[in-house]
Amino acid sequence: MVPDRAELERFYAYPVTDRPWVRTNFVSTLDGAAYAGDGKSGSLGGPVDKEIFALMRSLADVIIVGAGTARTEGYEPVQPEDVDADLRSRLGLAPVPPIAVVSRRLDIPDALVSPGQFVITSADAPPAALEMLRDTVDVLAFGEGQVDWPAVLAELSSRGLNRVLCEGGPSLHGELVGLDLVDELCLTIAPVMSSGAAPRIAHSPSFVEHAMQLGHVFDADGVLLTRWVRTRP
Ligand SMILES: NC(=O)c1ccc[n+]([C@@H]2O[C@H](COP(=O)([O-])OP(=O)(O)OC[C@H]3O[C@@H](n4cnc5c(N)ncnc54)[C@H](OP(=O)(O)O)[C@@H]3O)[C@@H](O)[C@H]2O)c1
Structure with a gap:
């Protein structure tokens, strides 16, 4: 059973904090696949997942996405009609959250090379592309060889994007x-069993594990909406 809209807003509210709070939003099959047969994730969770996806965008100051996803899923800047204007105004948020696309090679979809959007990269990214992007978007280039995430999050926080x-x-x-x-x-x-080569929702060369605590779980006719919070000492 899924709570009504007002309750959902409370269940998905960001905690009050003066530091960046990083929420990640994913959908997976029962076996943990991060995308369906079409190579995309959009079809997996159905309408209820789309509703929650939009609610989470409505609650955010900034949306970070990898360039691979931005390219595959055809990302564009968030439009006012994509988010809940009333909710954002009640929370004192900007009309729309910017998209911050993360790329090493700076292969950014054209639609995202647009004023108000961000590009996150490392300081040693290809200089010519870096220069060109700076004319249009806000470029956060921190770290050598790889993105310095604490520096990126601190910079976003300094702009009130927590x-x-x-x-x-x-x-x-x-x-x-x-x-x-x-x-x-x-x-x-999603209530879907699959097999194949799709990755899990987090993959990296080395194994790590972190304890998480269940925030909530709602059963939307078999589609489970879950929220897990990092247990920190
Ligand atoms: N199940 C879900 O909820 C869900 C959510 C999102 C995406 N997906 C699916 O996942 C697939 C894409 O997977 P993916 O792993 O390739 O996605 P990704 O993480 O969005 O993209 C990887 C690319 O993003 C850039 N990137 C990522 N992390 C970076 C970092 N720390 N520093 C610099 N650049 C970084 C690099 O771009 P450059 O190559 O430009 O340097 C890298 O090649 C798609 O099929 C998509 O549909 C599923």
Whole structure:
């Protein structure tokens, strides 16, 4: 049973904090696959997952997404009609959250090279592309060889962007999990058994594990909406 809209807003509210809070949002099959046969995840969770996806966007200051996902899923800047304007105004949030796309190679979908959006990369990213992007988007280039995530999150926080929503994909998620920077995972479990080569929702070269505590679970006719919070000492 899924609570009504007002209750859902409370269940998915970000905690009050003056530091960045990183929420990740994923859908998976029962066996943990991060995408369906079409190579995308959108069809897995059905309408209820889309509703929660939109609610989470409505609650966020900024949406971080890996360039792979942005390219595969055809990401575009969030439009006012994509989010709940009333909710955002009640929370004192900007009309729309910017998309911050993460890329090493700086192969950014054209639609996201647009004023108001962010690109997150390392300081040693390809210089010509870096220069060109800086004309249009806000570039956060921290770290050598790899993105310095604490520096990126501190920079977002200094701009008042503490409600961080990461929409994947698995490579980006794996890095954030490895660094223990994920504060909560909102995971929709689709009632689908699959097999094949799709990755799990977090993958990385080395194994790590972190304890998580169940925040809530709702059964939407077999689609499970779960929220898990990182247990920190
Ligand atoms: N189940 C779900 O909820 C869910 C959610 C999101 C995505 N997906 C699916 O996952 C698949 C994509 O997987 P993926 O692992 O390739 O996605 P991804 O993490 O979005 O993309 C990987 C790419 O993003 C950039 N990137 C990621 N982390 C980075 C980092 N720390 N530093 C610099 N660049 C970084 C790199 O881009 P460059 O190559 O440009 O350097 C890298 O090649 C798609 O099929 C998508 O549909 C599923």
